Amino acid sequence: xxxxxxxxxxxxxxxxxxxxxxxLVVQALSASLKIRVEVIEWQRKAADQRLLVLSEKQQxxxxxxxxxDTAQACYLLQQGQYQAQNPAxxxxxPTRQNGSIKHWVLLDxxxxxxxKMLRQSPYxxxxxRLALKPDTPxxxxxxxxxxxxxxxxxxxxxxxLQQTGFENEKEQLMLLFQEFNKR
Numbered sequence: 718x719x720x721x722x723x724x725x726x727x728x729x730x731x732x733x734x735x736x737x738x739x740x741l742v743v744q745a746l747s748a749s750l751k752i753r754v755e756v757i758e759w760q761r762k763a764a765d766q767r768l769l770v771l772s773e774k775q776q777x778x779x780x781x782x783x784x785x786d787t788a789q790a791c792y793l794l795q796q797g798q799y800q801a802q803n804p805a806x807x808x809x810x811p812t813r814q815n816g817s818i819k820h821w822v823l824l825d826x827x828x829x830x831x832x833k834m835l836r837q838s839p840y841x842x843x844x845x846r847l848a849l850k851p852d853t854p855x856x857x858x859x860x861x862x863x864x865x866x867x868x869x870x871x872x873x874x875x876x877x878l879q880q881t882g883f884e885n886e887k888e889q890l891m892l893l894f895q896e897f898n899k900r
Contacts, residue, residue, distance in 0.1 A: 720751045721819050721883065723874065724768060726759050728826035728834060736859040738871035739825040741897055745890035752878075752886055756825075761837050771820050772840040778818045779844040780873060781835065818845060821877070825870045849876045858898055871897075 723746075725739045739756065746754045757765045771777035822844070824831035835841055849868075857869040868876065871894045878887035 718750070719753045719819075721753070721881070722821070723752065723754045723877075724765075724820070724822040725754065725756045725825040725870065726765075726768070726822050726834065726838075727756055728759050728824075728830045730830065731826050732758065737825070738857070738869045738894065738897070741871045741893045742874045742890060745893045746874075746886055749886050752883060759824075759826075759834050759838070764838060764840055768822060769840050772843055775843070775845075776818060776820055777844050778821045778847050779841055780821055780823045780847045780849065780877060781831070821847070823870060823873060828867055849873060849880065851876050856898065859900065 723742070725742065727737075727739055731737050731739065743754050743756060746752050757768065768777060822841070824834050826834060851868060851872070855868045855872055857872060871890060875887050875890050875894065878884075878890065
């Protein structure tokens with residue numbers, strides 16, 4: 718039974734890049750019975766219908782940090798605990814009718830492209846936001862001009878898996894990532 722569904726909303730330019738770590742996520746988690754990963758190519762004018770429906774039902778979360786100057790609330794997942802970034806805005810953990818959210822979307826793109834994708838995808842604005850606070854900085858070495866404190870897609874997924882108790886899946890992804898990052 719699937720316990721977690723990850724949607725990698727991928728920018729079209731990212732699909733062709735040899736440095737894309739989203740493909741590692743798919744490869745590492747393809748055999749998991751607990752986690753399903755789907756790659757969805759982001760379309761500015763035509764949103765994916767599954768994501769629209771999940772967003773409308775408030776069953777979709779977005780793993781993406783907020784800017785420090787925004788008033789929108791966000792949850793921070795650190796050591797398996799959700800903490801509201803703006804406690805006045807939320808009194809409950811992100812939940813859906815039957816329990817915690819199991820559908821999460823991650824923007825698989827450069828940070829500049831991801832910001833554009835978020836601005837141009839209104840349905841993502843209504844999602845619960847989840848920011849991760851990693852214990853260690855990024856070790857991704859295959860791209861330059863990365864944002865300080867930012868993680869690549871595979872590192873975000875590893876952090877999410879670690880903090881939600883999917884240790885074995887995290888280890889599988891970490892092994893692939895370490896090899897990939899040596900290129």
